Amino acid sequence: TRTPVTVTVTGAGGQIGYALLFRAASGQLLGHDVPVNLRLLEIPQGRAAAEGTALELQDGAFPLVSSITVTEDATAAFDGVNIALLVGARPRGPGMERSDLLEANGAIFGPQGAAINTGAASDVRVLVVGNPANTNALIASAHAPDVPAERFTAMTRLDHNRAVAQLAAKLGVPVSAIDGLIVWGNHSASQYPDISHATVHGRPVTELVDEDWLAHEFIPRVAKRGAEIIEVRGSSSAASAASAAIDHVHDWVSGTGERWTSAGVVSDGSYGVPEGLVSSFPVRSAGGAWEVVQGLDIDAFSRARIDASVAELVEERDAVRALGLI
Ligand code: NAI
Numbered sequence: 001t002r003t004p005v006t007v008t009v010t011g012a013g014g015q016i017g018y019a020l021l022f023r024a025a026s027g028q029l030l031g032h033d034v035p036v037n038l039r040l041l042e043i044p045q046g047r048a049a050a051e052g053t054a055l056e057l058q059d060g061a062f063p064l065v066s067s068i069t070v071t072e073d074a075t076a077a078f079d080g081v082n083i084a085l086l087v088g089a090r091p092r093g094p095g096m097e098r099s100d101l102l103e104a105n106g107a108i109f110g111p112q113g114a115a116i117n118t119g120a121a122s123d124v125r126v127l128v129v130g131n132p133a134n135t136n137a138l139i140a141s142a143h144a145p146d147v148p149a150e151r152f153t154a155m156t157r158l159d160h161n162r163a164v165a166q167l168a169a170k171l172g173v174p175v176s177a178i179d180g181l182i183v184w185g186n187h188s189a190s191q192y193p194d195i196s197h198a199t200v201h202g203r204p205v206t207e208l209v210d211e212d213w214l215a216h217e218f219i220p221r222v223a224k225r226g227a228e229i230i231e232v233r234g235s236s237s238a239a240s241a242a243s244a245a246i247d248h249v250h251d252w253v254s255g256t257g258e259r260w261t262s263a264g265v266v267s268d269g270s271y272g273v274p275e276g277l278v279s280s281f282p283v284r285s286a287g288g289a290w291e292v293v294q295g296l297d298i299d300a301f302s303r304a305r306i307d308a309s310v311a312e313l314v315e316e317r318d319a320v321r322a323l324g325l326i
Contacts, residue, residue, distance in 0.1 A: 011088025012040030013049030019242035041077035089130025106325035113143030142326035154264030156280035158244035163193035185309025192305035
């Protein structure tokens with residue numbers, strides 16, 4: 001039998017945690033032959049909900065689940081962790097300025113990064129879901145100097161999946177027919193879903209859609225999809241966010257082959273994105289590591305939108321630097 005992989009989910013008592021943990025338990029995260037230790041990290045307010053989720057996980061009688069632990073102690077939660085899913089974050093409250101939001105999240109992601117640095121397994125892979133995800137990943141990474149920065153990633157896969165789904169619906173094709181779509185930049189309203197390299201059944205998508213649809217329907221629809229879900233469902237996207245987190249980690253560990261996806265990864269300076277920022281790029285995964293797809297032509301329309309989203313990431317980085325959080 002294989003050694004269990006330790007998966008830690010923060011914010012485990014929340015909405016996304018509730019959806020995510022069951023899929024991790026069922027084998028959809030790491031494979032149907034990989035046993036898992038599930039660690040659920042919460043704060044006191046969320047502890048009871050996490051305990052309830054743990055009871056239900058037990059009732060799932062998942063053959064792959066080796067253990068389930070609920071804790072409020074980050075050191076215990078991340079001890080020996082292989083896969084860290086950082087979902088719990090501080091949401092923006094009424095009247096909260098951006099600097100307050102960054103500071104409150106710095107107080108979460110700094111210590112969690114430090115606990116990962118101290119206790120994590122040498123192969124640890126971190127996905128930050130909690131917003132502002134890109135900058136929270138940057139903060140966590142800055143507190144984990146012994147963990148390669150490439151192991152800290154931020155989730156833009158939900159944006160990517162939303163963009164693929166919108167495009168497939170527009171073209172009347174299955175999502176599997178679409179490749180080469182990219183989400184660039186920050187996981188925020190400034191993100192840029194880019195179809196300029198996308199293909200459908202191998203044919204360039206740009207031959208099939210007009211620029212008006214692109215600029216006035218597709219891009220805003222994808223960027224504002226979170227708000228649309230809240231309006232229709234009455235609460236924020238949780239199952240689709242959990243599904244995207246599963247996709248991100250599954251692809252990271254298992255590989256993508258030649259197909260592309262999007263992920264927030266630390267920039268090496270590719271495409272003019274300042275080195276060290278955690279920004280969304282077109283990526284493939286091989287051998288358990290993300291690699292940015294290189295050599296793409298970036299037209300003026302794309303350049304302006306990538307630059308605008310990256311400028312927002314620079315501002316967030318400068319703000320957390322000024323606050324002493326990195
Ligand atoms: P939620 O409010 O239902 O759950 C969050 C949980 O995190 C709560 O139970 C809370 O007690 C817990 N928590 C807060 N601070 C914590 C800490 N220091 N340690 C451990 N747990 C902590 O929220 P939901 O819907 O599950 O969303 C979670 C986060 O994911 C939010 O920040 C949301 O904005 C973000 N999100 C990100 C997406 C992305 O595409 N990157 C998509 C959707 C949501």
